[in-house]
Amino acid sequence: MISLRLNENDEKLIRDYAKLNNLKLSQLLRDAVIEKIENEIDLKLFEKSLNSMKKTYSFEEVEKELGL
Numbered sequence: 001m002i003s004l005r006l007n008e009n010d011e012k013l014i015r016d017y018a019k020l021n022n023l024k025l026s027q028l029l030r031d032a033v034i035e036k037i038e039n040e041i042d043l044k045l046f047e048k049s050l051n052s053m054k055k056t057y058s059f060e061e062v063e064k065e066l067g068l
Helices: 008-020 025-052 059-066
Strands: none
Touching: 008 025
């Protein structure tokens, strides 16, 4: 079990949002945390992929690699 301390304004905002969207409070909080974690993982994978594509090759290196 996880407990969470909120000030009154934050608690009201979260409860009102859950009610407005017909969500259970626990479902809303769980989904929000899971989404945050997944977004961070996706961003790290994207950055890793982008960094791996930053290597450049000269025309001569490409010719040599292709056997031209």
